[in-house]
Amino acid sequence: MRKFTAEISPKMDGEKVKLCGWIHEVRDLGGLIFLILRDREGFAQITLPKKVVDPEVFSKARKIKRESVVEIEGEVKAEEKAPNGFEIIPKKILILNEADTPLPLDVTEKVPAELDTRLDNRFLDLRRPKVQAVFRVRHQVLKSTRDFLCKEGFIEVQTPKIVSTATEGGTELFPVSYFEREAFLNQSPQLYKQMLMSAGFDRVFEIGPIFRAEQHNTTRHLNEATSIDIEVSFTDHEGVMKVLEDLIVYTCESVSNECEKFLKILNVEVEVPEKPFERISYDEALKIASKKEEIPWGEDLSTNALKLIGEEIGNFYFIVDWPTKIKPFYVMPYEEKPEISKSFDLMHSWLELASGAQRIHRYDALVESIRSRGLNPESFQFYLDSFRFGIPPHAGWGLGVERFLMSILKLNNIREATLFPRDRIRLVP
RNA sequence: GCCCGGGUGGUGUAGCCCGGCCUAACAUGCGGGCCUGUCGAGCCCGCGCCCCGGGUUCAAAUCCCGGCCCGGGCGCCA
Secondary structure (H helix, E strand, O other): OEEOHHHOOHHHOOOEEEEEEEEEEEEEOOOEEEEEEEEOOEEEEEEEEOOOOOHHHHHHHHHOOOOOEEEEEEEEEEOOOOHHHEEEEEEEEEEEEOOOOOOOOOOOOOOOOOHHHHHHOHHHHOOOHHHHHHHHHHHHHHHHHHHHHHHOOOEEOOOOOEEOOOOOOOOOOOEEEEOOEEEEEOOOOHHHHHHHHHOOOOEEEEEEEEEOOOOOOOOOOOOEEEEEEEEEEOOOHHHHHHHHHHHHHHHHHHHHHHOHHHHHHHOOOOOOOOOOOEEEEHHHHHHHHOOOOOOOOOOOOOHHHHHHHHHHHOOEEEEEOOEHHHOOOOEOEOOOOOOEEOEEEEEEOOEEEEEEEEEOOOHHHHHHHHHHOOOOHHHHHHHHHHHOOOOOOEEEEEEEHHHHHHHHHOOOOHHHHOOOOOOOOOOOO
């Protein structure tokens, strides 16, 4: 019998319904009280004319505090003057949990709150329809990603998040105490998904947390993020770029079709990009950047350079053929030109969303590549062994969920795209 | 790690430059009252704030120093 507000329409005039939710607003006009009930799917107006409803119900409604949780039973009444064309005349109001006052945050959004205040009181902040809409879209992104990859023959896997060694080098790792040993939180499932290629899984994906102990403090970095990772056997970088392109288009379409209500609340339109995405080489990127900034060949593109390139190319595009030495040890160099690699980054404007490559699949070459970066092959032995007994050529990528969401919803802070963000200073809630 | 910027009622802001008229203002909220069509309801009464410590000064929300907390940028990265 319990219904969501969105399931009620003026056509149900006269029907008895039960609604459960939060008291969003109380408008007491004296002889007439309006309660706005909010649930996951929307709002419903509860109308109490003094002369019509039970006096006990009336006085209870008058004293109700905003954001209290209630269960209301009553009759649907088609009413042109009411929002959405209907209202509920209550027979019974049950206060399941009274909210304390004052609220640390205005859920009705009349008074703005800073992101920091919002995150401190995230449970309340998340009650705001605009905020909740972000996570409904996030749900759709993950759901359609799973749909798409499963359809393409991928197997979903989970790999360890507690690992023994600094996997890729480069970024800082969080140390954790693992009984009598030191361990780390994994920065990416990279090594494990490659081992699964050796194991014959052919195509895998993982959606899971990645941890980076970088001291960055920006609107596009988190210390705990969610990554969509894939790895594919018997293909090269071109093959997995196509998967990535297809996935982005599929997901944008799916969000645009299935999330109309939430996109409207957020006041954004999701553009479905055209395939194939534009590809520019690292060398071409340098050329564009050189209008403002001279970056020596072999160095990473600066934020400034990416902004310039983003302005020129825009939307979704790939930067390909990166210098081998600034990519991780597992990326495959071109045979005929080993100083560049079969690697790519997927960009949205100036924001890096994903990066991937064809991988080195020959043991000796991999050991050499690890050495050339000053790393010790011995600490990668568990990984290297999987390259000794038959591993197919393979390629893959990792895509940042929060960044992807940020780019399609035009959010200006990555913290908006995650429920309980972990950043340089935030560990609570 | 480096570099900027900021902490004023529960929330969001004004005041700070140029110290005194600040007994700190506005909005929202909260408490109480009036009100039968609100939809940011309206009206009346009330409540509630200068991050901490030191200094300068006749006088500090305002200037200086230190601390704590926070925001942002860069580098690095998804």
